[in-house]
Amino acid sequence: MYGGGNIFEKPENEIQEDPVKLAEFEARILAGEKIEPTDWMPKEYRKQLIRMIEQHAHSEIIGALPEGTWITRAPGFRRKLALMAKVQDEVGHAQLLYSAAETLGKPREEMINDLISGKSKYSNVFNYPAVTWADTAVIAWLIDAGAIINQVANSKGSYGPYCRALERICQEESFHLKYGHDNVVFLATGTPKQRQMVQEALNRWWPPIMHFFGPSDKISVHTETLMRWKVKMASNDDMRQKFLDMYVPKIWDLGLTIPDPKLRKNEETGVWEYTEPDWNEFKRVINGDGPCNAERLAVRKMAEEKGKWVREALLNRNEMYSVPLS
Amino acid sequence: MNVNEYKYNSHTEMSDELTSGVKDLLFKMADDELILGHRNSEWTGLGPILEEDIAFSSMAQDKLGQAQAIYNLLNQMGEQDADTLAFTRNENEYKCCHFVEYPIGEYDFSLMRHFLFDAAEALRYNSLLNSSYKPLSDLAKKFRGELRYHTLHSEVWIEQLSRATEESKARMQSALNECMPLALGIFEPSKYDDLLLQEGVFTGEENLKSGWYEHIQNILTNSGLKVPDLSSITPSFGGRNGYHTEYLKPLLDEMCEVYKIDPEAEW
Amino acid sequence: MPIKSIDPRITRANIEIQNKETSKENKVLEKLDHWQTYEVFAQNKRGEHYSHVGSLHAPNPEMAWILAKEQFGRRNKITGIWITKTSDIFSVTENEEEMFELNSEKIYREAGGYKVMDRINKFKKENKKISEK
Numbered sequence: 128m129y130g131g132g133n134i135f136e137k138p139e140n141e142i143q144e145d146p147v148k149l150a151e152f153e154a155r156i157l158a159g160e161k162i163e164p165t166d167w168m169p170k171e172y173r174k175q176l177i178r179m180i181e182q183h184a185h186s187e188i189i190g191a192l193p194e195g196t197w198i199t200r201a202p203g204f205r206r207k208l209a210l211m212a213k214v215q216d217e218v219g220h221a222q223l224l225y226s227a228a229e230t231l232g233k234p235r236e237e238m239i240n241d242l243i244s245g246k247s248k249y250s251n252v253f254n255y256p257a258v259t260w261a262d263t264a265v266i267a268w269l270i271d272a273g274a275i276i277n278q279v280a281n282s283k284g285s286y287g288p289y290c291r292a293l294e295r296i297c298q299e300e301s302f303h304l305k306y307g308h309d310n311v312v313f314l315a316t317g318t319p320k321q322r323q324m325v326q327e328a329l330n331r332w333w334p335p336i337m338h339f340f341g342p343s344d345k346i347s348v349h350t351e352t353l354m355r356w357k358v359k360m361a362s363n364d365d366m367r368q369k370f371l372d373m374y375v376p377k378i379w380d381l382g383l384t385i386p387d388p389k390l391r392k393n394e395e396t397g398v399w400e401y402t403e404p405d406w407n408e409f410k411r412v413i414n415g416d417g418p419c420n421a422e423r424l425a426v427r428k429m430a431e432e433k434g435k436w437v438r439e440a441l442l443n444r445n446e447m448y449s450v451p452l453s
Numbered sequence: 454m455n456v457n458e459y460k461y462n463s464h465t466e467m468s469d470e471l472t473s474g475v476k477d478l479l480f481k482m483a484d485d486e487l488i489l490g491h492r493n494s495e496w497t498g499l500g501p502i503l504e505e506d507i508a509f510s511s512m513a514q515d516k517l518g519q520a521q522a523i524y525n526l527l528n529q530m531g532e533q534d535a536d537t538l539a540f541t542r543n544e545n546e547y548k549c550c551h552f553v554e555y556p557i558g559e560y561d562f563s564l565m566r567h568f569l570f571d572a573a574e575a576l577r578y579n580s581l582l583n584s585s586y587k588p589l590s591d592l593a594k595k596f597r598g599e600l601r602y603h604t605l606h607s608e609v610w611i612e613q614l615s616r617a618t619e620e621s622k623a624r625m626q627s628a629l630n631e632c633m634p635l636a637l638g639i640f641e642p643s644k645y646d647d648l649l650l651q652e653g654v655f656t657g658e659e660n661l662k663s664g665w666y667e668h669i670q671n672i673l674t675n676s677g678l679k680v681p682d683l684s685s686i687t688p689s690f691g692g693r694n695g696y697h698t699e700y701l702k703p704l705l706d707e708m709c710e711v712y713k714i715d716p717e718a719e720w
Numbered sequence: 721m722p723i724k725s726i727d728p729r730i731t732r733a734n735i736e737i738q739n740k741e742t743s744k745e746n747k748v749l750e751k752l753d754h755w756q757t758y759e760v761f762a763q764n765k766r767g768e769h770y771s772h773v774g775s776l777h778a779p780n781p782e783m784a785w786i787l788a789k790e791q792f793g794r795r796n797k798i799t800g801i802w803i804t805k806t807s808d809i810f811s812v813t814e815n816e817e818e819m820f821e822l823n824s825e826k827i828y829r830e831a832g833g834y835k836v837m838d839r840i841n842k843f844k845k846e847n848k849k850i851s852e853k
């Protein structure tokens with residue numbers, strides 16, 4: 128899962144690219160063709176793609192942690208099996224996405240090092256805790272719903288390996304969404320205690336959900352070139368609007384309250400109005416000061432370290448690393 | 454096999470004594486799968502490398518699926534439904550062996566347990582293919598493919614790690630030494646063994662154990678490990694009669710925490 | 721102080737929060753720590769061609785296939801898997817586009833390049849005339 132909350136860097140200095148090759152490259156993208164790993168590509172395209180796919184991969188593997196919190200406590204076989212399969216899928220998504228990013232020339236080990244050292248980012252929402260079982264239901268439904276909106280858009284992007292990975296990922300996400308919805312529906316239509324649990328979880332998760340698609344286009348870094356190159360496929364605000372349009376009615380259907388008194392659809396403009404999310408909080412959390420940042424990274428580090436002897440035992444040092452094909 | 458060739462197509466054709474024996478067998482099988490599936494699920498998202506994380510999680514899911522199917526069969530035989538059986542019984546009503554109760558430890562312990570347990574499990578199901586009780590034979594058929602992958606996965610891992618570095622060899626040997634008494638607890642004799650054998654329902658724990666020992670000894674010895682002699686080990690018995698290790702109670706408390714918020718609720 | 725997490729698995733793992741400053745130089749993984757890369761090909765149905773379904777990290781072919789089976793065969797049924805080291809694949813790819821271009825004038829090797837009915841019909845017609853005489 129992943130949102131548009133990724134931060135694109137401003138190009139450090141304008142890199143001079145071969146104008147003929149650049150024109151051919153842009154013409155190809157304009158014609159709707161995909162770019163493949165061995166094609167010529169602008170340095171900036173490669174850099175931003177690595178950054179984006181890597182952030183996406185990190186979000187999947189770190190995203191396995193908040194829901195993993197409840198793996199040993201899921202109530203009943205149906206939920207226990209589904210939650211395990213869902214978290215397993217997220218690990219699988221990380222596997223696919225790291226491979227896609229590797230095709231651009233950054234080995235998986237380097238990406239994981241950058242994750243653990245705090246150099247690379249991942250989706251902000253995973254720095255919040257899943258306090259109760261109901262939080263996993265809300266995450267699986269609404270965070271995955273947001274992720275699908277973003278991933279469906281990205282799957283129409285220009286980089287072949289990323290699109291192919293996303294195609295499979297989107298299929299699996301639709302199971303996540305159904306599972307999450309089913310889970311929320313059971314809680315919302317259940318006992319008073321269950322209803323209370325899910326309402327409280329929604330209250331906790333609403334602000335991160337509003338952060339999920341990233342800062343408003345009005346204040347975010349210029350992304351025209353990335354849009355032209357089909358790296359960034361939809362504006363943060365557009366995706367947020369789409370999400371609200373699709374899911375707010377479904378949440379209200381269940382008699383749940385969304386903790387934003389200003390939230391309403393302006394019937395004239397068709398645009399959702401809401402309280403502006405706290406973007407300072409967003410920045411603070413993405414820069415490391417959220418409630419769970421330190422734990423998430425420490426856990427990831429622990430997993431890598433605990434597995435080290437296993438990997439080292441089977442490593443054949445006579446082999447060379449090759450960039451995966453796709 | 455033709456339907457008519459089974460001695461028992463339904464438990465209603467059995468004596469009360471035999472029904473109790475079959476239920477005893479089913480409970481220990483289901484409880485083992487449930488508790489080990491639960492334990493192994495703890496690795497999901499935390500495994501030694503992404504690819505193995507996925508494989509190990511699949512097998513934990515398979516185990517829980519098997520547990521559920523066996524509880525469903527018990528339900529058809531008059532017991533409560535699968536969720537109630539798995540999530541609401543008292544500790545002393547579980548019949549799992551001590552082996553599955555132990556914490557996951559390091560990956561060496563988890564893999565060695567996976568290998569030793571699944572070897573026994575595969576042989577158990579294999580013998581049940583010929584059970585005179587049709588539902589048991591059907592169950593064994595259903596899980597054959599899954600078990601094939603589990604044993605293959607565990608054998609490749611054990612063989613490779615036991616032959617790799619000094620560290621990995623030493624780790625696998627000490628995991629084996631730690632596991633053996635626990636693994637033998639799988640085969641704790643039951644007062645129903647003779648009856649089940651006579652009636653052609655199940656070959657019995659003692660027979661299973663000798664087949665298992667021969668099988669794992671082959672693989673482990675070929676992998677360069679020293680297999681402890683059976684006579685030198687005191688098996689960890691008690692689980693089949695409801696006497697458990699210190700690890701089971703906290704595991705159950707954790708597993709049932711949400712379910713017990715309101716057992717009447719639909720989750 | 722070890723982390724006390726909402727996740728009981730994490731609490732049991734007994735891990736420390738890392739110091740933010742020292743963690744910046746943290747290089748947990750060395751080169752090749754996650755093994756080599758392999759390419760995976762799968763067949764969806766008996767009788768069909770195998771096609772490329774993705775890559776994975778593994779230490780040797782046997783392990784690669786064991787791991788590939790779950791990552792690439794757990795959701796869709798597959799009937800077979802091929803594994804190869806990425807480095808063993810010789811690939812000629814997209815940037816050879818001009819060479820891959822097809823010359824549409826090579827009709828001598830197309831079925832559509834052979835149209836003989838006109839000739840046969842003409843032959844039949846003439847034959848008929850001769851025999852009528």
Ligand SMILES: [Fe+2]
Nearest residue numbers: 128187217220
């Ligand atoms: Fe995902």
Ligand SMILES: [Fe+2]
Nearest residue numbers: 128271300303
């Ligand atoms: Fe997902």
Ligand SMILES: [Fe+2]
Nearest residue numbers: 571574600603
């Ligand atoms: Fe198994």
